[in-house]
Amino acid sequence: MAEFLQQLINGITQGSVYALIALGYTMVYGILRLINFAHGDVYMLGAFFGLFIARLTRAQADPNPLKAAAVLLFAMIGCGLVGFVIERFAYKPVRKSSRLAALITAIGVSLLLENGGMLLFGADPKFFPQFIPARQFALGMGVTISNQQLIILVVSISLMLGLRFIVLHTRAGKAMRAVSYSHTAAALMGISVDRIITFTFVLGSMLAAAAGVLVALQNPKIEPYMGIMPGLKAFVAAVLGGIGNIPGAVLGGLVMGIAEVMVVGYLSPTWRDAIAFVLLILILLVRPSGLLGQPPAEKV
């Protein structure tokens, strides 16, 4: 029982990271019907921006909570800018073209970021400074949670709540929802569709950056290709929850994280990556619109 609970905690932590990345996929899809394959690489950039700021502020030599917050914040701002640039220079020019063109552009951007990162940062893994020393808290019954796991949970939950607030209770959020219904109708109501799309990209990229920093804090090995697998899995998580649906992305992320940890813990670690795609195939067979997704309405 203790083992199961411990695995559950590991799974929820892992899942909340997937959820943060999945949110970016799902928001962009909701608004543009575009699968932004470069999203996983923005997550990688988040970890590297975090590394630079941590080195700049000497966070490891003299750690304090303020610096940790600064690392997270500046990584998020940096990736927000990257998201802005990607949208402006890669996706906007092809927005009026076919969806296939946009998809191929997304793959191109992804390859550019990965190999550009390889050129810039080098291929050998870097080690993220451990400016928050790990500490364990016993939860009883032999189950422990580390302060890093707690930080991941707390930060990702607050970011998700923040996102929920933005989408449901601000003008920009209202505009996002309007744009996701219909670009034309939203434009007729006086909403600047371009600006909302840019806003969505920036928001999604910031969440990915946060995920990158949080993961790097826990698993300090970072390298330019680190975004590929988490990116793919978060995409599966978004589809699992119902792509385009924000609570769905969170649910999908958690399901994925828990499933993965349980498979490794009780079956075999070679199944770790397979389980994501088994889940994807299952959901596409049983409920193609995802756990919380609405089946597409027939338009006449």
Add this chain to the structure above:
Amino acid sequence: MTSRWGQRLTLAGSLIVALALAGCGGGGSSSGKDEIVIGEYGSLTGGDATFGQSTKSGVEVALDELTAKSQGKIGGLTVRAVVEDDQGKPEEAASVVQKLINQDRVVAVVGEVASSRSLAGAPICQQNGIPMISPSSTNPDVTRKGDYIFRMCYLDDFQGQVMARFAIQNLGLKRVAMLKDVKNDYSVALSKFCTEEFVKDGGTVVVEQSYSSGDQDFRAQLTAIKAKNPQAIILPGYYTEAGLIGRQARELGLTMPIIGGDGWESSKLLEIGGDAMNGCYYANHWSLDEQNPQLQAFLTAYRAKFKSDPDAIGGLAYDAATVLFGCMEKLAAEDPATFAGLGSSKAGTEARKAATKKLRDLIAATANYQGATGLITLDENRNPKKPIVMIAVKGGKKVFETRIAP
């Protein structure tokens, strides 16, 4: 419009010509002057990059020594090393070895560290009759690939035995967990040998878990291990994963020792693992404080050149290179006519074939060679028998624990 297209076409055309010319210049015998080209392949980048980097540094020290001794020449021919990066991938290792042999026309190859990659490169060297000396691949299968394949280190059957006996006799352990890397030939074989010996000596492996190289998160496996409450974890993997696993194990409240093999030997181990590695042990090829004059000479040269301490991987590479140079010198002295076949101008000829064959025979006859990593005598299977040094990590430092002779 047409004129612009014309310009572009001309540009593209001239580019193609330029590339083709560059291609010709790069391949084949690049210069008229005769020299001896040796090849080296290793992981200069990737998850276990220090393996390849240390190997490169070790060979560089050997080359510097040759420069100081005889202007970098053997038998009147300058020795040049071509280094290729296999990015830590076996398939890449096979293609760079192919390139070393076909394009650079090397006479011998030094490499690899990781057994998976030596196993990929060895058959190609064997087919082409090019001697390959793996400095530090411990998997027994490596030298079984053929009679042109040698190594400078001990084997995993012995290493596995030593790790198991060390756990039972020196640490007094009875119940251990085994955590191996299923994607890694070295790890799979070493864990098998270690388990066999451990069970034979009366211990039990209470839980066996595995991971794949490149994994980041090991909490699920460690949680499963924790549930069985073993006295130690045996982790025959590479340093990156060992460091991450150590860290995560301590985080989950697993405070027992973790015991590893020579795959842990890297300056990065403690950088990644940090304080979590305290109280861990691993099998190694040397310890830096040994009173071996050859080792101390290598240390002085290495420190002067790189301003840091070498790891055993670098030491073994230095030994591989010096054994190779020694055999070439011997060939030049004993049989100058055959030796001339090693020159780059003889690439692809029968003379070259005869020369590499003779070189192979000389390497195979290596006996009582005093290297930086100890005395090297190759047996009929082209493997040396060398003692193992167990290293303990204490207070963030690697210290000598005990030496176990074969």
